[in-house]
Amino acid sequence: GAVVSQHPSRVICKSGTSVKIECRSLDFQATTMFWYRQFPKQSLMLMATSNEGSKATYEQGVEKDKFLINHASLTLSTLTVTSAHPEDSSFYICSAIEYQETQYFGPGTRLLVL
Amino acid sequence: AQTVTQSQPEMSVQEAETVTLSCTYDTSESDYYLFWYKQPPSRQMILVIRQEAYKQQNATENRFSVNFQKAAKSFSLKISDSQLGDAAMYFCAYRISNTGNQFYFGTGTSLTVIP
Numbered sequence: 284g285a286v287v288s289q290h291p292s293r294v295i296c297k298s299g300t301s302v303k304i305e306c307r308s309l310d311f312q313a314t315t316m317f318w319y320r321q322f323p324k325q326s327l328m329l330m331a332t333s334n335e336g337s338k339a340t341y342e343q344g345v346e347k348d349k350f351l352i353n354h355a356s357l358t359l360s361t362l363t364v365t366s367a368h369p370e371d372s373s374f375y376i377c378s379a380i381e382y383q384e385t386q387y388f389g390p391g392t393r394l395l396v397l
Numbered sequence: 398a399q400t401v402t403q404s405q406p407e408m409s410v411q412e413a414e415t416v417t418l419s420c421t422y423d424t425s426e427s428d429y430y431l432f433w434y435k436q437p438p439s440r441q442m443i444l445v446i447r448q449e450a451y452k453q454q455n456a457t458e459n460r461f462s463v464n465f466q467k468a469a470k471s472f473s474l475k476i477s478d479s480q481l482g483d484a485a486m487y488f489c490a491y492r493i494s495n496t497g498n499q500f501y502f503g504t505g506t507s508l509t510v511i512p
Contacts, residue, residue: 317499321440326488326502374440384430384492386500388442 285311285381289389296367297397304362304392306377312357313379317386318350321374333360367396401491403503410479411511417464418474418506420489428494431465431472436505437485445487448472450494476508484510 286309296302306316314335319327331352332340339352349371351363360379364371377389400423410416422431433445448456448465455463460480464473476483489503 324507326504327442329499332499376440376442378442384494385432385444385447386490386492387444388434390439390441 285309285379285385285387287377287379287387287389289377289392291392292390293393293395295395295397298368299366302364302367302394304364304375304377304394306360306362306379306389308358308379308381308387311379311381313360313381314357316354316360316377316379318352318360318362319376319378321376321391323374327376330362364394367394369396372396401489401501401503403487403489403506405506406504407507407509409509409511410476410483412479412481414479415475415477416479416508418476418487418489418508420472420474420503422470422472422489422491422501424470424491424493426493430492430494431463432490432492432500433461433463433472433474434488434490435483435485436488437482442488446474479510481510481512484508 288307290305316333318330321327329342330345333352333354335354341347354360372395376391378386402421429450431448435443435445446456446458446461455465460477462475486505488505490500492500
């Protein structure tokens with residue numbers, strides 16, 4: 284199957300700093316990528332849809348200025364958590380759509396804001 | 398609104414036995430895709446099986462098979478000969494075809510495999 288990488292896998296930062304998470308499709312081109320947030324023992328919550336070459340589409344309740352998304356190429360999307368606070372601590376997962384509408388996921392990034 | 402319902406928060410199965418996880422969905426669309434994803438403790442989401450709504454034949458993937466009932470909007474996953482490595486959260490997901498829009502996920506079923 285298609286491979287999606289995500290970096291870093293884990294990050295600890297101080298409150299007020301910004302954190303960038305990268306999502307790459309390694310063996311396919313992805314015009315659309317998704318960013319999710321997952322709380323413990325819960326389902327995935329879609330944050331935004333990232334489209335190559337255009338602005339991301341954010342879900343209701345997700346702050347655009349807080350969670351900056353850039354999809355600069357067909358293989359890379361980045362999520363920047365700006366001025367992170369402890370309530371932003373979570374597990375963030377990206378995904379990309381490949382052949383036949385199938386979504387493949389990155390391994391996730393665990394963010395802890397102190 | 399598109400919704401996906403997994404009515405079993407937790408399930409358990411004896412090793413080597415068969416278990417069925419249920420999923421129902423609500424849609425007015427006729428062309429869509431359905432998926433089962435597995436999330437083990439590593440939290441990496443792994444595709445288990447997919448089904449195109451226009452196909453009447455149920456998808457199978459080794460020990461995994463689905464029972465797709467389009468009229469009933471039901472999409473259950475059967476795991477045969479359960480193995481310890483099957484222990485995970487299982488999410489049912491739905492997506493409308495060719496829209497570029499999001500996937501809709503169920504709330505998940507936690508599967509325990511008993512040795």
